[in-house]
Amino acid sequence: MRARGIAALTAALGLLCVPARAEARDISRDTLATDDGWAAYGTGTTGGAAADDAHVYTVTDRAGLVRALDGGSDTPKIIKIAGTIDAGTDDEGHRLDCADYATDGYRTKKYLAAYDPRTWGSAKPSGPQEEARQASAAAQAERIVLTVGSNTTLVGLGDSAVLKGASLQVRNADNVILRNLDLRDAYDCFPVWQPNTGGLGDWKTAYDNIWLTGATHVWVDHVTASDQGRPDSAEPTYFARNYLRHDGLLDITNGSDLVTVSWSRFVGHDKAMLIGSGDTATGDRGKLRVTLHHNQFESVVQRAPRVRFGQVHVYDNRYVVPEGAEYRYSLGVSTESAVHAENNAFHTPAHVEVADLVKSWNGTALHQSGTLFNDWPVDLLAIYNAYNSGSERDLTADVGWAPTLHGKIDSAAVADREVARGAGAGRIP
Known part of the structure; x- marks a missing residue:
């Protein structure tokens, strides 16, 4: 009687029963x-969809993540990251900073004094401070480099899974899924000075947020990768060059092949994505087959992506260059690359021109269609060739292949809206 009375009172007052929030869908066994x-x-x-229950882990700290990764073993495994994990911690979970890794007498001031080009010249650094730098770098790498082996799914739980300070490395592994992860600040404490890089010398860093090297069959989906917390723009200048602390957000090199990168965000970075190791890495021929779709490149200076050798399908992506941001180019066409770009949308401030979107180094071809530039349809290839007439070799439209493996390709306008709403970690429907 009492229950019926409460129900009647509730109805009389016009109160609604609100159902409990549905549990989030379990995405850990999803396959491409x-x-x-x-x-x-x-x-x-x-x-890791074939993993048995004994190899399904939920981890909340670096130690648990390292145990679950099992040294990069190929045992089928599913690893779920809950909350925030900081790779730069000791075995008890205490935060480590650069001074904790420094060894053998390494000091930044001593390193700068030892290899100042005005006194050292243009020779490659060698001697006690460079040896100390290498030892210190090895100590950091031991903590922050996390190797992902074959038959692994590494996935974030919910909308707040963060991995800070880590370099996820898929080395010579096959069949890997990385999803729903916010990857931040793969920070190098010990950059090396390279006197002969780019004519003026430059600082070289060691860690990508994700590095695929010799990896095959890899799906990267709904990942956010950034330098969040410690941008290179805030670093000092040494030897008249910015003291870089970050390498790529996602690099695909050394014969990696059969990769799909989808619905991800690459944010606030200089060199975002390199596909291909170098102009002389002819072993990459026939490999580096990569699809990029429904990704957002935001406040990215260059390499979105830069391609050598690979057959790369770039479709339905969104590019955003904020007012006042540094910008060089988006699509890098390099040695023997075969980029098939279609239905991508670019948003830039007034000082960026259409011809700036493409940059060629020994490249010969670029297929493009359906491009929007600040909401206007443009022909990237025709404008690039016209702008660079007389100074650079024209790019042809024949890249020697046409993509067949892809889902529905939306117009650039539709993709632009969908990517703005749905790309990045925490946004899997």
Whole structure:
């Protein structure tokens, strides 16, 4: 009687019963769709979907993550990251800073004094301070480099899974899924001075947020990668060059192949994505087949991506250059690259021109169609060739292949809206 009375009173007062919030869908055993880009080719990409219950882990700290990764073993495994994990911690979870890694007498001031070009010259650094730098760098790498092995799914739980200060490295592994992760600040405490780089010398850093090297069948989805917290723009200048602390956000090199990168955000960085190791790395021929779709490149200076050798399908991506941001180019066309770009949308301030979006180093071809530039349809290839007439070799439209592995390709206008709403960690529907 009492229960019926409460129900009647509730109805009389016009109160509504609000259902409990539904539990988030378990995405940990999701596999790549059979047509979703190059990573779907052949055997496809299933990650750790075949893992037994004993190899499904939920981790909340670095120590737990390291145990679950099992040294990069190829045992099928699913690793779920809950909350924020900081890779730069000791075994008890205490935060480590650069001074904790420094060893053998390394000091930044001593290093700068030892290799000042005015006294050292243009020779490659050597001697006690460079040896100390290498030892210190090795100590840092031991903590922050996390190796992901074959048949692994590494996935964030909910909308707040963060991995700070780590370099996820997929080395000579096959069948890997990385999803729903906010990857921040792969910070190098010990950059090396390279006197002969770029004519003026430059600082070289060691760590990408994600590095695929010799990796095959990899799906990177709904990942956010950034330098959040410690941007290179805030670093000092030494030897008239910015003291860089970050390398790439996602680099795909050394014969990696069959990769799909989807619905991800690459934010606030200089050199975002390199596909290909170097102009002389001819072993990459026939490999580096990569699909990039529905990603957002935001406040990225260059390499979105830069490609050598690979057959790369770049479609339905969104590029945002904020007012006042440094910008060089987006699509880098390098040695023997075959980039097929379609239906991408670019948003830039007034000082960026259409011809700035493409940069060529020994490249010969670029397919492009359906491009929007500040909401206007443009032909990137025609404008690039016209702008660079007489100074650089024209790019042809024939890249020698046409993509067949892909889902529905939306117009650039539709993709622009969808990517703005749905790309990045914490946004899997």
